[in-house]
Amino acid sequence: MLKGKTALVTGSTSGIGLGIAKALAAQGANVMLNGFGEVEAAKAEVAALGVAVGYHGADMSQPGEIAEMIEACQSQFGALDILVNNAGIQYVAPVDEFPVERWDAIIAINLSSAFHTTRLALPGMKARGWGRIINVASVHGLVASANKSAYVAAKHGIIGLTKTTALETATTGVTANAICPGWVLTPLVQKQVDARAAAEGVSNEEAKRRLLAEKEPSLQFTTPEELGAMAVFMCSPAADNLRGAAINMDGGWVAQ
Numbered sequence: 001m002l003k004g005k006t007a008l009v010t011g012s013t014s015g016i017g018l019g020i021a022k023a024l025a026a027q028g029a030n031v032m033l034n035g036f037g038e039v040e041a042a043k044a045e046v047a048a049l050g051v052a053v054g055y056h057g058a059d060m061s062q063p064g065e066i067a068e069m070i071e072a073c074q075s076q077f078g079a080l081d082i083l084v085n086n087a088g089i090q091y092v093a094p095v096d097e098f099p100v101e102r103w104d105a106i107i108a109i110n111l112s113s114a115f116h117t118t119r120l121a122l123p124g125m126k127a128r129g130w131g132r133i134i135n136v137a138s139v140h141g142l143v144a145s146a147n148k149s150a151y152v153a154a155k156h157g158i159i160g161l162t163k164t165t166a167l168e169t170a171t172t173g174v175t176a177n178a179i180c181p182g183w184v185l186t187p188l189v190q191k192q193v194d195a196r197a198a199a200e201g202v203s204n205e206e207a208k209r210r211l212l213a214e215k216e217p218s219l220q221f222t223t224p225e226e227l228g229a230m231a232v233f234m235c236s237p238a239a240d241n242l243r244g245a246a247i248n249m250d251g252g253w254v255a256q
Contacts, residue, residue, distance in 0.1 A: 002235060003028030006077040008070070010034045010060055010117065011087030013042040015186035016136060019224020020084055020231045025049040027232055029082060032073040034058055052077070060087040061108040063116050070120040079128065082235055083121045085114035085158070086136040090188065092147045103150045110154035111161070118165055122174065131174035132235045135162045136227070139182045139250040145215075155180075159246045166244030175243050177234050182250030183212060185221040218251030 007024045011017040013035035021031050022045060030052040033042055039055055047053045054076045058069035073080050088110045091102040114135055125131025140148060141155035158178060165176035183189060185208075197207035212219045226249060233239055248254050 001027045001232070002082070005081040005235075006030045006032065006073065006079055007082035007084060008032040008034070008073050008080055008117070008121075009084040009086055010113065012084075013037045013039055015188070016181065016184055016224050016227055017084070017086040018042050018045065019228045020086065020134075020136075021046055021228075022049060023225070023228025023232050024082060024084075024235070025051045025053075027235070029235075030054075030077050032056060032069075032077065032080075034060070034069060034087065060113040061105060063112075066113060066116045067120060070117065074124065080121050080124055081128070081130065082132045082134070083117055084134045084136065084231060085117055087113055088136075088151075088154075090148070090151055094147055095149045098149055106150035107154055107157075110151065111157045114158055114161060118161070118176075122165075122169070125174045126169070126172055129173040131169075133162075133165060133174070133176040134231050134234050135159075135176070135178040137162070137178040137180045137246060139180050139215075139248055139253045141178065141180050141246060142248060142254050162246065163244040170243055173240075175234070175239065175241075177239075177242055177244065178246040179227055179230050179234075180246050180248040180250065181222045181227055182216050182248070182253045183221050184224065184227070186224075189221075212251075215253050216251040217253070217256065220251055222249050222251065 007029045009021045012021045012033045025046045032054040043053050056069040058065035137158045138155040140152045141159040144152045162178040193207045197204050
């Protein structure tokens, strides 16, 4: 379905971003990866699906590096058709104890980076008459949790940015939508599970159950594969008039 298209997925060397990158590649899209960690392993996983793969290590807190990444993508592949803003970091502390530098970093990477990629990708998408902007928000873009002020603020902001972008492109072939996952068992979340198991003296499986039971009625983690399938749907003709949506894939979290 996406043969001949190019997708740029930020924060895509593991977890949710890699899952989305692989789902788009499975539909034929060439992919530009971004992120830290096991870069070569991620590239190999995507390339195994028979598409061209690029990589740019832009620091998503730096507008200049983001601009270089967009330019590199367009130069290597000739276009940027699908933009997936997924890069994100987390820090947990009460508002009155939240380190200012942590707040600034989370807002920069989780929110401002999506503004920069979007403003730079839109002209080409508009000129070609087709484009997909998919912002990976969070259930925390819809509801809050204590001690996550910067993350919640950034994710609420991402949904606002998504809606505004959708309105501004409403009469074009470019769409903008957000996906709002609940708990996803990424390496980052696994660390939280491990810490909880150690602190409470329970098994890893019991720690997972307790984590889910607090917020997610399904008692199931959302998977990167499920999120990838949603991203593919958002790129399909069936989603041509899906504009400004924030779809929660959260096991019933916000239904409570």
